[in-house]
């Protein structure tokens with residue numbers, strides 16, 4: 088019963104939270120550039136407008152893939168927030184990412200093709216760290232279940248500082264923020280146009296946007312797990328983590344995919360793997 | 372209730388011009404004018420855009436480019452011709468390669484005169500264009516309902 092409630096809460100509340108997060112993001116970004124910025128509810132206006140637009144599609148599959156992307160992101164979140172297996176969550180998230188890439192490959196436009204290729208490269212960059220994070224959490228809490236990890240009484244963060252740092256590093260990739268906004272460039276008027284989302288208009292773009300909201304809330308859920316021993320600490324920690332991401336977004340120009348791949352593997356190796364080894368020897 | 376007024380995404384194209392109006396359009400994005408206050412985003416992608424801002428004249432070479440951008444924009448959409456060059460050809464009118472204003476290539480909804488146009492006038496013009504956009508959105512809806 089409680090599980091079902093969690094799933095329903097996730098499906099209903101997450102898009103609102105994600106939209107608000109996006110709104111706050113845009114306002115803070117604007118303030119950092121000494122602008123006023125849009126209203127808080129702007130992301131919702133954007134999505135509602137997109138649903139009113141004509142849906143121009145190059146072929147019949149492309150929108151279908153993006154709906155699959157949304158569905159799998161929702162399934163991933165449902166697994167996560169109902170306290171399911173964290174490994175399964177990570178794999179389901181990867182499936183969602185693959186659908187996104189497939190959708191972007193589908194219209195055969197050079198921009199979205201480059202975007203899709205880069206999306207796959209990004210997945211290669213962040214996937215090891217996600218797995219390392221799950222392994223680290225297992226080694227400390229002795230459980231693969233989000234339910235038990237969240238219920239662990241000691242601060243996970245203290246046991247896994249390296250893993251947490253590595254996770255923060257890939258969070259930027261996953262949130263599709265600068266300097267790692269390789270697949271869907273954050274601002275359209277650039278060499279990549281809009282990358283993977285270039286060929287999506289109207290309702291299908293709205294679907295992608297909503298899926299991103301779900302994804303962002305899910306990722307914040309991951310950050311929460313590191314501090315889950317006490318929600319009074321955890322919620323500010325999540326907000327600070329998001330703020331750091333916005334700050335990085337505004338202070339760095341986009342990097343190349345070579346650098347993204349190399350640096351994220353190095354960070355995963357140095358911070359993540361070393362941390363895991365230390366845990367293996369120290370926590371018995 | 373329609374949300375077109377609250378989130379107009381624009382695409383900007385500069386034809387044959389002195390680039391004066393071009394720069395003024397970009398000036399609208401700066402902290403001083405900050406058009407994102409009104410939810411306006413410069414998308415750079417015709418498939419995401421609602422408003423087509425065009426500065427400069429149409430010549431034989433950019434004619435197809437402008438038509439292509441216009442055709443790729445999903446409905447409802449509006450076109451705003453910014454600056455005297457875009458409305459009528461302006462000082463370039465007599466040039467051998469220039470066809471004239473934007474309306475020689477695609478239908479224009481709003482003309483925003485000035486040489487160069489002030490950012491205030493551009494914002495004013497875009498707001499006027501939004502009125503047209505709302506009407507087109509309503510027309511599209513009734514068309515869909517009757518179809």
Ligand code: SF4
Pocket residue numbers: 388389390391392393426427453454455456457461462485486487488
């Ligand atoms: S209208 Fe004047 S300022 Fe604008 S592009 Fe033409 S010549 Fe330049």
